Amino acid sequence: MKERATAVEAVRRTNLGEVLRLVHRHGPRSRSLLTAETGLNRSTVADLVTALAERGLVTEQEPDANKRVGRPSPVVTASADVVAIGVNPEVDAIEVGAVSLGGGLRARARIELTDVPAVADAVATIADLVTRWRSEELVGCRIVGVGVAVPGLVRASDGLVRLAPHLGWRDEDIATPLAEALGLPVTVDNDASLGARAEHLFGAAREHTDVIYLNGGASGIGGGVILDGTLIRGAGGYAGEWGQTRPGIANEAHRRTHDGVLEDEVNRARLMAAATLVAGDDDALAAALSGAPGPTADEEVVRQRRVLAATISNAVNALNPSMIVLGGFLGILRDRDPEGFDADVRERSLAVAAEGLEIASAALGLDRLLIGAAEAAFAELLADPLTSRPQ
Structure with missing residues (x-):
């Protein structure tokens, strides 16, 4: 009997978690929608919502009756507190x-x-x-x-x-x-x-299950790979170090170091210097690059875009994602000419691997x-x- 009670409690905890995840990751839901999404019956959903509300994890409010036909279902919202x-x-x-x-x-x-x-x-x-x-x-x-x-x-x-x-x-x-x-x-x-998980759950990659995310920050370039909806971590958790790959740039004019890794070639500090910016976040960098006088900043942006596109095409060929998301200063590079950048990636990739490929800058921006x-x-x-x- 005790084992049965324990099993019932475990199921209830699982269901509570499912309801909370739905309102947290997908926004306010009516009780009727939660019933449909969870496959649970109405009374069970009502009990779960009440339990979450008593713990201060969700709030409920009546919907606008003027916008609904029939009896309105209360709307459940994750607590902002x-x-x-x-x-x-x-x-x-x-x-x-x-x-x-x-x-x-x-x-x-x-x-x-x-x-x-x-x-x-x-x-x-x-x-x-x-x-x-x-x-x-x-x-x-x-x-x-x-x-x-x-x-x-x-x-x-x-x-x-x-x-x-x-x-x-x-x-x-x-x-x-x-x-x-x-x-x-x-x-x-x-x-x-x-960052990959955030963009997958809340940002540009919400509708995708096979995603490559590249993050460009002051420390360099990292990445995350989501395949079939699962974040790939590797044996020790160290997978995704895209910044340490070697882009293999044949043209000396496009290379800044003799045998540099990607984050030596595609580099936030170089962009900061080209924009004559000493400090600031990515919004400040984007503004400074747009207003920087002379050809230096534009030349550096063009060079880094070319190297980045070549690297991304390798990832497309190896992993066949449906979405690539670029965060931080990598998004700035793409945003200078999104259509041109995306076309460059596709041109360098295998045509069949790039079919249906979407590329986007991080929708969550600085956050x-x-x-x-x-x-x-x-x-x-x-x-x-x-x-x-x-x-």
Whole structure:
């Protein structure tokens, strides 16, 4: 009898997670739509929604009766007061966002840096900001946890940063000191893997199951691969390091180093220098490149676009994705002439592999890594809303 009760409770927890994931990832849903999407009966859905509402995870409201025929079904919405903290430490800045269930940002900050941060410095900066938010922007909110998007190799089993070369982090544990400083669970993962997941769930790749995501940041180029809806991680969690591939540029005029990897050739610092910009985020870089005088900036953009297109065509031929998403400064390169860039990729790819291929810049823009990191922090709650009460 006890085993049966345990099994029934496990099913209920699974169903609660399914309802919460639907309203979190797909937006407000009526009870009737949730009934159709889950395949559960109306009374079961009503019970699940009530349980989630009692825990403050969703809210319900009556729809506009003037826009419905027949008896209206209450609309269930993920609570904006339940948040996760997303963090992206980089060589030039630390970005932090408070992301609500449903994907909206409650607060966001970019802390510019003069020196590359050590782990202890990053922890102190993040902890100070989140502590202040708790008494200001996030008053009345419940924080589920923290997700950290690191530009480097992160061990999947425990979140240890094996190597973030541009940050100078090797075998560093940022999760433990940050968890101790904030009293919250902390999840750490590769920034591009988290960006891939964010764009797949909430951004440009929502309708696709085979996706290549390339992220261009101050530390270089990383990537994430989603095949048949599953993020490919590799044996240790290190898959997707596109920036370390060698583009094999035959023409010396198009190559900046003798035998450089992709992130040496397609490089944010080179674009910053060409635009005579000392600091700033990607929006500032895009604006500076557009207004930069003389041919230098345009020449560098054209050169990097050519190398990037060649690299992407290799990925198209190897993995046959239906969607490629470019984040960070890579999106800036494409956006200079999207049609021309996409045509260049297709011209360099096998025709059959490029059939139906879509290419897009990251729809989530500057927030993509913060939303991806927050999604990692939400994972436990979304899997089992009864597992713990958000803080």
